[in-house]
Every structure is written in C-alpha cells, then in structure tokens.
Amino acid sequence: xxxxxxxxxxxxxxxxxxxxxxxxxxxxxxxxxxxxxxxxxxxxxxxxxxxxxxxxxxxxxxxxxxxxxxxxxxxxxxxxxxxxxxxxxxxxxxxxxxxxxxxxxxxxxxxxxxxxxxxxxxxxxxxxxxxxxxxxxxxxxxxxxxxxxxxxxxxxxxxxxxxxxxxxxxxxxxxxxxxxxxxxxxxxxxxxxxxxxxxxxxxxxxxxxxxxxxxxxxxxxxxxxxxxxx
Amino acid sequence: xxxxxxxxxxxxxxxxxxxxxxxxxxxxxxxxxxxxxxxxxxxxxxxxxxxxxxxxxxxxxxxxxxxxxxxxxxxxxxxxxxxxxxxxxxxxxxxxxxxxxxxxxxxxxxxxxxxxxxxxxxxxxxxxxxxxxxxxxxxxxxxxxxxxxxxxxxxxxxxxxxxxxxxxxxxxxxxxxxxxxxxxxxxxxxxxxxxxxxxxxxxxxxxxxxxxxxxxxxxxxxxxxxxxxx
Numbered sequence: 001x002x003x004x005x006x007x008x009x010x011x012x013x014x015x016x017x018x019x020x021x022x023x024x025x026x027x028x029x030x031x032x033x034x035x036x037x038x039x040x041x042x043x044x045x046x047x048x049x050x051x052x053x054x055x056x057x058x059x060x061x062x063x064x065x066x067x068x069x070x071x072x073x074x075x076x077x078x079x080x081x082x083x084x085x086x087x088x089x090x091x092x093x094x095x096x097x098x099x100x101x102x103x104x105x106x107x108x109x110x111x112x113x114x115x116x117x118x119x120x121x122x123x124x125x126x127x128x129x130x131x132x133x134x135x136x137x138x139x140x141x142x143x144x145x146x147x148x149x150x151x152x153x154x155x156x157x158x159x160x161x162x163x164x165x166x167x168x169x170x171x172x173x174x175x176x177x178x179x180x181x182x183x184x185x186x187x188x189x190x191x192x193x194x195x196x197x198x199x200x201x202x203x204x205x206x207x208x209x210x211x212x213x214x215x216x217x218x219x220x221x222x223x224x225x226x227x228x229x230x
Numbered sequence: 231x232x233x234x235x236x237x238x239x240x241x242x243x244x245x246x247x248x249x250x251x252x253x254x255x256x257x258x259x260x261x262x263x264x265x266x267x268x269x270x271x272x273x274x275x276x277x278x279x280x281x282x283x284x285x286x287x288x289x290x291x292x293x294x295x296x297x298x299x300x301x302x303x304x305x306x307x308x309x310x311x312x313x314x315x316x317x318x319x320x321x322x323x324x325x326x327x328x329x330x331x332x333x334x335x336x337x338x339x340x341x342x343x344x345x346x347x348x349x350x351x352x353x354x355x356x357x358x359x360x361x362x363x364x365x366x367x368x369x370x371x372x373x374x375x376x377x378x379x380x381x382x383x384x385x386x387x388x389x390x391x392x393x394x395x396x397x398x399x400x401x402x403x404x405x406x407x408x409x410x411x412x413x414x415x416x417x418x419x420x421x422x423x424x425x426x427x428x429x430x431x432x433x434x435x436x437x438x439x440x441x442x443x444x445x446x447x448x449x450x451x452x453x454x455x456x457x458x459x460x
Binding site for chain 1: 295298299308315316319394398401402403406408409412416419430
C-alpha cells in the first residue's frame with residue numbers, strides 16, 4: 001500500500017466512524033421521541049438501528065486491525081488508529097443506551113401518561129450535543145473543543161442530580177406514580193451514561209491530539225506539544 | 231529489542247493488567263462491605279484505590295502504545311496488545327463503578343438502616359466473580375471460559391430485574407422507605423454495569439483468542455480457526 005493509499009484508508013476509517021456516530025446520535029434522539037410521543041413504532045426503529053451500529057463497530061475494528069498489521073504505522077498514525085478503536089467502543093455503547101431507553105419506553109406503555117418533574121428531552125438534547133461535539137473535536141483534531149465536552153458533562157450530571165431529587169419527592173408524596181417516576185429516572189440515568197461515553201470520547205481525542213493523557217480530568221495545557229514527546 | 235525481551239514485555243503488560251483487575255475487584259468488594267456494615271472509612275479506601283487504578287490504566291496504555299510503535303508486532307501479538315488496551319478501559323470503569331457505589335453508601339448514611347428486599351452482597355459476589363473469570367480467561371487464553379462469563383451476565387440481569395420489582399413494590403407500599411430503596415436500586419444498577427464490563431472483557435478475550443468476533447452475543451463455534459482467517 002502506498003502512503004497515499006494508506007492515508008486514504010485512514011480517512012475512510014474516520015468517515016465510517018462519523019457515519020456510525022451519526023447513527024448513534026439519531027438512535028438517542030429517536031428513543032427520546034418515542035418517550036415524548038409514546039410511539040412504540042419508533043422503538044422498533046431504534047432496535048433495528050442498533051444492529052446496523054454493531055455491524056459498523058465490527059467493520060471499523062477489523063479495518064483498524066488490518067491497517068496496524070499491514071502498514072506498521074508511525075507514532076502519529078498509530079495514536080490515531082488507537083483513538084479510532086477506543087472511540088468506536090464508546091459510540092457502540094451510546095447505541096446500547098438508546099436501546100435501554102427504548103425498552104423503558106415500552107415498559108412505560110402499561111401506565112397512564114404522567115406529568116413528571118423531569119425534562120428528559122432537554123437532558124437528551126444536551127447528551128446528544130456532547131456526542132456530536134466530541135466527534136466534531138475528533139474530525140478537527142481540536143483538543144480545546146474536546147475539553148469543552150468535559151465541561152458539558154457537569155451540566156448533565158447536575159440535571160441528573162436534580163431529576164433524582166424531584167422524582168424521589170414525587171414518589172414519596174404520590175406513591176401511585178412510582179412506576180412512571182422510576183422509568184423516567186432510569187431513562188435519565190441512561191442519558192447520563194451517554195454523556196459519560198461522550199466524555200470518554202473527548203478524553204481519547206485529547207490523548208490523540210496532544211499526546212498528554214488528560215483522562216481522569218487533568219487539565220489540558222500542553223496540547224500543542226509534540227505528538228511524540230511522551 | 232530482541233524477541234525474547236519483546237515477549238517479556240508482553241508478559242509484563244499482562245501482569246500489570248492482572249494486578250489492576252485485582253484492585254478493581256477488591257474495590258467492588260470493599261464498596262459492598264461498606265454498604266453491608268455502613269462503614270464510611272471503607273469508602274475512603276475505595277476512593278484512594280481508584281486513583282491507583284487510574285495510574286495503572288495510563289501506564290498500561292502507554293506501554294502498549296510503545297510496544298506497538300517500536301516493535302511492529304505480528305498479527306497474533308497485535309491482537310493481544312489491542313485486547314489489553316480494550317480490557318484496560320473496562321477494568322478502569324469497574325473501579326469507577328466501585329466509587330459510584332461508595333458515593334451511594336455515603337448518601338445512605340443520612341437514613342435509618344432498612345431491611346430491603348434485595349440481596350446486594352449476592353449480586354456483588356456474582357459480578358466480582360465475572361470480572362475475575364473474565365480476566366482468568368484472558369490469562370489462560372480460554373475462549374470457552376470467556377463464553378461462560380457471558381452466561382453469568384444473564385443471572386446478574388435477572389437478579390437486577392427482580393431487585394427492581396421488589397424495590398418498586400416496597401416504594402409503593404411504604405413511601406417513607408423510598409430514599410433507601412432508591413439508593414439500593416442504584417447500587418444494584420452499578421453492579422449490573424460491573425457485570426457488563428466483565429462481559430465486554432470476555433468478548434475481547436474471545437475476539438483475541440479466536441479471531442472470531444463474537445461481540446453482540448453471537449455464538450462461538452470456530453475458536454480453533456486460524457487467527458488470521460478474518
């Protein structure tokens with residue numbers, strides 16, 4: 001494989017990961033739309049979408065492995081391919097969270113519609129934006145943008161904490177609402193998990209771009225340093 | 231680096247991952263012990279342990295990256311190193327789950343001890359056993375043992391489902407117990423998540439050993455096929 005073709009393969013890998021991330025983000029949006037309008041046909045779409053996401057995950061891993069095996073890439077490309085492999089795993093789990101939400105929506109169908117003190121669509125918009133921005137920071141190799149995803153995670157955690165206490169109070173005061181409140185709580189938790197995956201992705205981007213390991217929320221100051229300085 | 235030294239480095243990598251996995255498993259056991267006896271000093275141990283686990287994670291990733299960059303390993307070693315990188319991420323998240331449980335134990339301290347219809351220690355024992363067995367299957371390169379971890383996941387899911395309904399009923403019937411019941415439910419969910427990480431590890435082991443991609447719970451029949459047949 002020539003260098004030109006090798007770099008084309010890296011671009012293809014990135015492209016495939018982006019398509020898959022778009023599918024995962026759409027899965028979250030669909031699951032929340034299913035929750036909002038209580039339409040189980042949308043849940044079916046989420047389930048079918050997950051199978052497609054799983055296929056993408058396998059293809060991306062295999063392509064990445066082939067590139068590593070055949071091309072013996074240099075440090076900078078190696079770091080990129082490893083980032084793809086790690087981001088791939090987190091994107092796939094975003095798809096899993098969409099299915100978890102969709103299952104909850106199905107269970108909710110057995111109970112009357114309730115006006116619950118939690119803004120699930122708002123949490124979902126924020127979590128989906130984190131996934132999108134994390135991937136965007138990957139395309140643009142922008143460690144600062146990735147860093148901003150880490151800050152967004154605090155907002156989701158806060159919304160989730162508020163949801164917990166509001167729903168807890170509702171359950172204590174109106175025990176007959178417990179099933180619906182509990183399902184909403186679990187959906188909120190799944191969205192928090194989506195935000196965690198976006199955070200993991202952003203950390204991998206920072207690791208890739210900067211060569212500095214900022215996982216576990218260390219600050220990123222040196223992202224312009226040489227890729228190979230570690 | 232000679233081949234002998236290279237293989238020694240792979241062994242060191244495996245050894246480090248095992249030590250870290252032992253720490254993660256201990257963190258879960260400690261968090262559950264803290265829950266059982268309501269001892270917050272054990273929660274502090276869990277938090278300190280997490281920092282050590284995070285350091286191990288970074289060291290393992292860096293060593294794996296160095297080996298890939300300097301040694302240009304052949305397909306079989308490449309697959310092993312990629313398995314280490316993926317398993318590393320899941321083991322670190324087991325440590326995160328222990329901290330989540332430990333945080334819940336701290337929150338629980340504000341409420342009177344309650345006799346809850348959920349056997350958290352039993353779920354924890356099962357989830358920790360899954361992590362241990364998944365790592366064991368990695369040491370022994372045993373895809374069948376890894377496959378047995380996937381079956382154990384069903385048991386944890388079932389226990390978790392039962393816990394959900396028992397605690398839901400308790401909350402409906404005795405609303406004043408809602409805070410304790412909700413914390414227990416969240417601890418059960420964290421243990422389910424630990425089991426999910428063990429499942430991910432087992433799937434990575436199967437991928438590494440067999441060259442067949444059995445993620446998403448496809449059956450493993452061809453694990454004796456050539457490593458490079460895909």
